[in-house]
Amino acid sequence: xxxxxxxFDEKPEVPxxxxxxxxxPKTAGSSKEEPAAPAGDAAAAAAxxxxxxxxxxxxxxxxxxxxxxxxLQAEYQNYRRRVERDRIAVKEIAVAALLTELxxxxxxxxxxxxxxxxxxGFKSVAESLETAAAxxxxxxxxxxxxxxxxTIHEALMHSYAPDVTEDTCVAxxxxxxxxxxRTIRPARVAVAEPQPGxxxxxxxxxxxxxxxxxxxxxxxx
Numbered sequence: 001x002x003x004x005x006x007x008f009d010e011k012p013e014v015p016x017x018x019x020x021x022x023x024x025p026k027t028a029g030s031s032k033e034e035p036a037a038p039a040g041d042a043a044a045a046a047a048x049x050x051x052x053x054x055x056x057x058x059x060x061x062x063x064x065x066x067x068x069x070x071x072l073q074a075e076y077q078n079y080r081r082r083v084e085r086d087r088i089a090v091k092e093i094a095v096a097a098l099l100t101e102l103x104x105x106x107x108x109x110x111x112x113x114x115x116x117x118x119x120x121g122f123k124s125v126a127e128s129l130e131t132a133a134a135x136x137x138x139x140x141x142x143x144x145x146x147x148x149x150x151t152i153h154e155a156l157m158h159s160y161a162p163d164v165t166e167d168t169c170v171a172x173x174x175x176x177x178x179x180x181x182r183t184i185r186p187a188r189v190a191v192a193e194p195q196p197g198x199x200x201x202x203x204x205x206x207x208x209x210x211x212x213x214x215x216x217x218x219x220x221x
Contacts, residue, residue: 022183096184099138103185106133109173137179142172142187152176157190164192192201 063164109126112118146157148167153217156173164170169189176187 016052072159092179092182095136096179096182098180099133099177100184102129102133106130106177107174136200139178140175142175142179142189144169144172148191152178152186153187153191154186156188156192159192160192160195161192162195163193166194168192 106129109118109130112122112126146169148169153169153176157171159170160170161170168191169187170192171190172187173190174188176183177185
């Protein structure tokens, strides 16, 4: 029998490299696998997309509201112009109606002036009335010798005259009145037409004037 050496125990044989493998902790996953994307980046990207969509909606709504505001402003401006135009038209109609009622009085004043009866206090009142009517835009028209215009003249008398070359107002029977470009009463006149068969003044003057041949011709003796 063999003797065992005291103090030495026999250890089982361990393969080489087993201890190193056991000592190294195993890592999760293989070294060839790619790292997974963090969950926070995906959420941030989704939030950015939602924010851009909301921004586009806000821009669209802003464009629509801006267009509505512009249309509303244009309608308001048109409304103001219509109101101002109607206000001016109503004022002109009211002024014309008032002055039309005063025309007979102005005619009486004119006849009194022609007959020399516009004197004293009556003269001052008449002139004040005429001044007030003029300030309101009333204008008198119609003069003797002016061409007859059927748009502003009303012919009450008609005659022929050899000294006119066109229809002419030879007498103003009643003056006309206008407010601006609006005639509220035509001038009532007597009209003279050229004499039938009479030559115009220019032709008559040429006919009466001696010709050059007659001037150069020797006198018969």
